[in-house]
Amino acid sequence: MSAASLTTSPLLSRELIFVTGKGGVGKTTVAAGLGMALAAAGRRTIVCEVGAQRRLPALFARESGDPRSVPANGEEVALDERLWATSIDPNRSLREWLAAQLPSKSLAELLTRSQVFQYFAAAAPGVREIVTVTKVWELAQANRWDKKAPPYDVVVVDLPASGHGIGLLRTARTFADVARVGPIASQAGRVRDTVEDPSRSAFVAVALPGELPVTETLELEALVASELRRPLDAIVVNALLKRRWTAADLDRLEAAGAAVPGPARRAARSETVRTQAQQSQLARLRREAVAAVVTLPFVPAPTLGREQVAALGAELAGKL
């Protein structure tokens, strides 16, 4: 994929790309793969993990024990040319935000060191959530809180599972409403505007081609529309099996009977049944979803290595 094809993709040219979906569908793989593809195409990219999931390190490691792991302390770690990764640490993000809000560093320190404030931050509902979302947003801003920190062209966010992830982003609107005026209200309002603006952020849902995940993806699309007042941009159907077997092939196999070993017949039959079920769910998703549906192939491997993740990312970037 070339840099030119990326700039023509309206989705991939946005500053924030949120990757969401149910647990176990391959969200982290898609987020990591997209990050690699964007960096390869020349954009300063950071892949961002929220909620201390600790899944990125394994995907980015070139081999086990790779020292370039991603610590959960909010540090931005360089992984490759133009590619960074980070795991949001809400406490650190809160300190950074305060330092940027208050006129002097000593004032911010006074506040963060005071017990009253520490209790307040720990006890007030939603503080961790709003701070996390705000930090994700900040990574993509031209003017960073830390004036010396260079901005990223694009932030790819690996969100927690569907409902939790949307709930997390929804806190921006909630705080903007609840606080009404003051720095929190205006800050939350700016984050909300970005999250809800389809020209600045993108939402990519990852799904598997099964009845349950397809139904949940359709529900997720409705949830994004109602909670975040914006459309889902694309749905990635992951791990789609190749259509290898035709009905005629199977007939010939069955006709051969016991000459073909039982497990071989089972494998062929099972693959065919699963492929058919997948295709019918994929068709249903295409029929009922508003967002564009793209697919990624099933990779028959015990675990995905960095090369395979990069290949999937490049394939996906070409389709979005």
Added chain:
Amino acid sequence: MSVAERLEGKSVCVVAGSGGVGKTTSSAALALGLAAAGQRVAVITIDPAKRLANALGMQELGNEPRLVAPAVFAAAGLEVKGELWAMMLDAKATFDGLIERLAPDAATRDEILGNRIYSELSGAVAGSQEFTAIARLYDLHREGDFDVLVLDTPPSRNALDFLDAPDRLTAFFQGRALKLFLTPTGFAAKVVGRGTGVVFAIMKRVTGVDLISDLSVFFRSLGGVVDGFEERAAGVKALLADPATTFLIVTSPQKEPVEEAIFFRGKLREAGMPFGGLVINRVDPGVGEPEPLDPQAIVEELSGLLGEPLAKKVSRTVADAQVLAERDAAAIARLRAELDEREPILVPLMDADVHDVAGLVAVQRHLFAPAADRERLLAEANGA
């Protein structure tokens, strides 16, 4: 040991595992098996698949268990001697109900339920679903209407949130934080009154006056329910550590869920909570095959009969399936060693999606089969 033996004498079974491993279906199948054997069982699920919910009559459910008609299972060939009840957790309703019960008077109750912070944020906060799930479990346990309660834990990537929920809540209510906010001369008073401290002045400046006064009211009114919350959190903790409670871990053979299962087992051990067994779901049926086929030999042996292109297709299909069977066999071996679990219960990957009554009955059959039969069932699934 079969699941039935593992769960003998247990009155609470918590089903844990990472998202996407089939936890909800396993929970329902587990409850179904226990009910089939004659017990009165309630399964508390968080977010069941629509078709499963419809099949079990849960779609119109509020926050109360409802009896699933035995005829539903009779049609799928399973006789249910006991009773299967099912309910879908409504986190917000559970939280509201808790406040209603614990509030000392109507004014406090209305103040909390009407508070903007409470109504906007009580559902958004991480861990609130975990907390309400066990709060509901605790209530049902205390009411004592069921022989066994099976709890499907929330789809959280980190199942630990669930174990930590009572502690976290207790820490919050016992912590100096809340006390500080609640004392007459404390934070709330200073904010609502004319606080002059530097810290309050800076905080007001950062948060804005509206937000901080809403928060103060929220904390102050919560003060009225603190004692009830503390007592409940202690009760929940005791229930989770009770000998009649057990945790069943469900995983799929994929890398991340396996790591999470190992991690969770360690945390159970640390917390002194009982581990009842491991279910490995969606295992490639080929893992039980003592002598796997040689894909290369298939091409040679079958080319004459089927023609080379078709023989090669068979060979490639078998090779792909074997990669998964090998992955699964390695995962099972790792889980056996790490969890010190000699006999994990294997449920094969089924060709059809499992989310209807027939699928549930099939999973139930694998879960409850005696050890000797389980191997045969797996071999059957592999085309024997």
